[in-house]
Amino acid sequence: MDRFTVRLPPDLAQRFDAAASVCGGRSRLLRRLIEASAADGNPHSGSAPAEPLTGKLTLRLGAADLAAVEAAAAAVGLSRTQWVVALVRRRLHGRPQFSPPEAAACIEVQRDLRRIGVNLNQIARTMNATVPGGRVPDLELARIVAFAAEVRGGLSGLRRAFEGNLDYWSAGS
Incomplete structure (x- = not known):
């Protein structure tokens, strides 16, 4: 197996460790993020730059505004x-912007939805193959409806999470 080594500032490493602790640890979360980035349906495509960074923007803020930005970011x-x-990308592109823990959660939800889809297909095949006369028993039908x-x-809930993310980054929030 190949190995990646990454150097991070201590505060970023601590924040990553905190996010990784709920996902099974550093290695597991890194593996998930790498897999998702390499997959076709990359959930980070809205937050990753579409082109290499070519310019630098410098802002000068007063102490109160800088403290507010630091608090909001933290x-x-x-x-x-x-x-x-x-914030700038949200305003320019109108897409959700996720923090690393939110991105990891989205990856997990995406995996769960894929598993559900596979399970639904298996249930449908089994029901079609085993139901005599083509009539599904009421108990089985109730389970499927539930x-x-x-x-x-x-x-x-996922839709509300995306709407909440978009609301957070919208003007007036």
Whole structure:
């Protein structure tokens, strides 16, 4: 196996460790992030630059504004530079911007939805193959309806999470 070595400032390493602790540790989270970045459906495509960075923007803020930016960035697990870049990208491109823990959570949800899709296909095949006369028993039908409602509830929660992210980065927030 290949090995990657990354040097990070201590505060970023601590924040990453905190995010990784809920995902099974550093290696597991790094592996997930790398897999997701290498996959076609990259959930980071909205927050990663589409082209190499070619310019630098410098801001001078008063002490109160700088403290407010640092507090807002820390609250979502970003450095102040990452926070300002996410804010600018949200306003320019209109896409959600995720912090590393949020991105990891989105990756996990994406995996879960894929598993659910596979399971639904298997259930449908089994039901079609084993039901005599083409009539699904009421108990089985109730279970499927309940499962579909649970999936819709999960998707509704995911939609609210995306809307909340977009609201956070919108003007007036």
